[in-house]
Amino acid sequence: xxxxxxxxxxxxVIVFLILYAPIFYLMFYxxxxxxxxxxxxxxxxxxxxxxxxxxxxxxxxxxTVIIALLSAVISTILGVAGALAIYYARRRRxxxxxxxxxxxxxxxxxxxxxASFLILFTIIxxxxxFVSVLLAHIAFSVPIVVIMVLPKIEEMSTSMIYAALDLGxxxxxVLTKVILPYITPGIFAGFFMALTxxxxxxxxxxxxxxxxxxxxxxxxxxxxxxxxxxxxxxxxTLLFVFTMILVVGYYFVTKRNNRSNGLGVKx
Amino acid sequence: MKQxxxxxxxxxxxxxxxxxxxxxxxxxxxxxxxxxxxxxxxxDYIDQDLIKRFEKETGIKVIYETFDSNEAMLTKIEQGGxxxxxxxxxxxxxxxxxxxxxxxxIDHSKVPNLKYIDPRFMDLSFDPNNDYSVPYFWGTVxxxxxxxxxxxxxxxxxxxxxxPKFKNQILIVDGAREVMGMSLNSLGYSLNDTDEKHLIExxxxxxxxxxxxxxxxxxxxxxxxxxxxxxxxxxxSGVAQEIMWENEDVEYVVPEEGSNLWxxxxxxxxxxxxPEAAHxxxxxxLDPEIAAQNTEYVGYSTPNKGALKYMDxxxxxxxxxxxxxxxxxxxxxxxxxxxxxxxxxNDLFLEFKMHPK
Numbered sequence: 288x289x290x291x292x293x294x295x296x297x298x299x300v301i302v303f304l305i306l307y308a309p310i311f312y313l314m315f316y317x318x319x320x321x322x323x324x325x326x327x328x329x330x331x332x333x334x335x336x337x338x339x340x341x342x343x344x345x346x347x348x349x350x351t352v353i354i355a356l357l358s359a360v361i362s363t364i365l366g367v368a369g370a371l372a373i374y375y376a377r378r379r380r381x382x383x384x385x386x387x388x389x390x391x392x393x394x395x396x397x398x399x400x401x402a403s404f405l406i407l408f409t410i411i412x413x414x415x416x417f418v419s420v421l422l423a424h425i426a427f428s429v430p431i432v433v434i435m436v437l438p439k440i441e442e443m444s445t446s447m448i449y450a451a452l453d454l455g456x457x458x459x460x461v462l463t464k465v466i467l468p469y470i471t472p473g474i475f476a477g478f479f480m481a482l483t484x485x486x487x488x489x490x491x492x493x494x495x496x497x498x499x500x501x502x503x504x505x506x507x508x509x510x511x512x513x514x515x516x517x518x519x520x521x522x523x524t525l526l527f528v529f530t531m532i533l534v535v536g537y538y539f540v541t542k543r544n545n546r547s548n549g550l551g552v553k554x
Numbered sequence: 555m556k557q558x559x560x561x562x563x564x565x566x567x568x569x570x571x572x573x574x575x576x577x578x579x580x581x582x583x584x585x586x587x588x589x590x591x592x593x594x595x596x597x598d599y600i601d602q603d604l605i606k607r608f609e610k611e612t613g614i615k616v617i618y619e620t621f622d623s624n625e626a627m628l629t630k631i632e633q634g635g636x637x638x639x640x641x642x643x644x645x646x647x648x649x650x651x652x653x654x655x656x657x658x659x660i661d662h663s664k665v666p667n668l669k670y671i672d673p674r675f676m677d678l679s680f681d682p683n684n685d686y687s688v689p690y691f692w693g694t695v696x697x698x699x700x701x702x703x704x705x706x707x708x709x710x711x712x713x714x715x716x717x718p719k720f721k722n723q724i725l726i727v728d729g730a731r732e733v734m735g736m737s738l739n740s741l742g743y744s745l746n747d748t749d750e751k752h753l754i755e756x757x758x759x760x761x762x763x764x765x766x767x768x769x770x771x772x773x774x775x776x777x778x779x780x781x782x783x784x785x786x787x788x789x790x791s792g793v794a795q796e797i798m799w800e801n802e803d804v805e806y807v808v809p810e811e812g813s814n815l816w817x818x819x820x821x822x823x824x825x826x827x828x829p830e831a832a833h834x835x836x837x838x839x840l841d842p843e844i845a846a847q848n849t850e851y852v853g854y855s856t857p858n859k860g861a862l863k864y865m866d867x868x869x870x871x872x873x874x875x876x877x878x879x880x881x882x883x884x885x886x887x888x889x890x891x892x893x894x895x896x897x898x899x900n901d902l903f904l905e906f907k908m909h910p911k
Binding site: 322323325341342343345346349350352353356357359360405406408409413414415419463464467468471474475478493494496497498499501506508509510516 | 555557558561562565566568569572573575576579580582592596597598602617618619620621622626629630633634635636637780781800
């Protein structure tokens with residue numbers, strides 16, 4: 288038994304090394320005073336300075352984050368509603384159809400979704416820009432939220448709802464005081480999935496950006512043709528540190544909540 | 555529920571703060587005014603200081619966006635929904651855009667600085683009389699080679715690549731026109747040859763090159779050559795220049811048989827909302843001093859004759875990037891061969907790629 292656990296931890300270390308090596312490689316070179324990624328000449332913070340001087344790039348980064356947050360929130364709300372609707376669909380066939388349609392959207396290629404949105408938006412006259420990107424991101428995030436939330440709802444015992452109704456709860460009370468608290472972990476998972484999908488989506492976003500509005504993935508892609516400058520490394524480092532802080536923060540928040548709630552019902 | 559509401563409010567507050575920050579930054583940039591100019595350019599293909607200078611001098615606010623390929627740019631402009639005032643496509647894309655009626659003619663009276671453009675680069679087949687486009691940068695296709703790796707050998711012609719001593723040493727770009735063109739040129743035919751017999755001959759000659767070829771690659775060719783992964787590469791002059799900045803052992807040569815001459819030109823798409831400002835911008839970029847500064851930043855060859863006197867003597871006397879009249883006479887611009895012929899080029903190129911080593 289002991290030997291086995293040693294082997295598995297070695298395996299784990301190797302996997303994490305492989306996963307994190309490129310990121311640390313990239314971070315390491317963001318401090319390189321030489322201009323390239325294959326010769327470390329000396330330590331410098333110039334790339335960070337250059338990054339903060341580049342207002343255009345900063346605006347793009349902020350736009351990317353805004354789109355990610357807003358689209359994640361809106362698609363979470365829509366997705367939870369959708370998941371509930373699918374769960375409560377009476378006939379089995381309707382339920383399966385809805386679920387399959389949802390899954391089709393998840394597996395359909397991004398390029399197709401992006402091109403369809405471009406055509407749709409130009410036909411109905413929505414100007415490409417903030418709104419078009421936001422709508423597209425919401426559209427591809429909703430199905431993801433649905434499949435993150437649905438298992439949580441199905442896991443919930445129906446007797447809990449009947450008990451609440453028997454005790455005189457209104458439908459609204461059942462939703463807000465029983466169902467939503469129970470599926471909260473699923474909702475958060477859906478939200479974070481939507482957030483990451485939105486942050487790094489290139490294929491869909493590429494088609495729907497325009498009129499001066501662009502996101503980081505599209506910008507970096509067009510830079511790549513002439514070789515990405517090291518201030519992109521600096522930017523990636525900052526984003527990585529930022530997400531690390533978020534994850535650690537989230538960990539502590541949930542830990543505290545679990546402790547205070549103890550065995551009681553989470554409200 | 556409390557947890558959810560709290561999270562929702564937190565996210566909304568953060569987004570709100572971010573939106574305000576972006577608006578502040580935009581306002582600081584002056585993007586909010588009515589008189590704007592939207593530019594659609596290749597990534598990292600202009601000195602950003604020049605945009606600031608243009609904004610200061612004219613009071614027009616510039617919105618700057620980038621693309622990574624002619625095809626990507628074409629899709630965006632063809633579909634509409636955007637309002638680009640300036641785009642900078644390559645010659646074959648310009649030809650296509652003219653044919654599809656996507657461009658506004660350039661009013662030459664509003665672009666007096668056009669006189670600084672070298673007449674060699676005006677009036678070319680893709681846009682006779684320069685009705686629709688004004689040269690921005692130009693360059694050639696040629697051979698980049700690493701002297702430290704292949705020994706002290708001077709490469710001067712396409713035929714040198716077929717030398718057996720370069721076994722498994724050559725990288726070529728994944729472009730049907732570029733690679734077929736190389737073979738056609740080495741046989742003494744035109745780059746725009748449409749004689750099927752000549753094309754098959756060119757493809758057969760390419761097959762003989764396969765033992766020497768290490769890989770057929772995309773944009774990463776620049777990095778591979780910089781790092782010395784291969785000794786020889788078929789590249790565009792702009793790429794070669796960047797490789798040479800990073801790796802001093804690398805040399806670039808335009809083969810004596812002739813080669814391709816490429817252009818990226820400024821055009822005004824039909825979607826433009828502010829053609830007046832677009833003309834102003836084109837004229838601004840053609841100013842010799844400004845063109846010189848931009849050239850120094852981007853590093854490609856400028857078509858602006860007036861700019862040359864503001865530039866480093868060493869740069870402009872470099873006949874690898876500013877070839878003399880004699881060599882330019884041998885260079886050809888790609889012509890639009892039509893869909894059928896282009897498909898034939900692509901087929902032959904694909905067959906060559908599948909040819910066993």
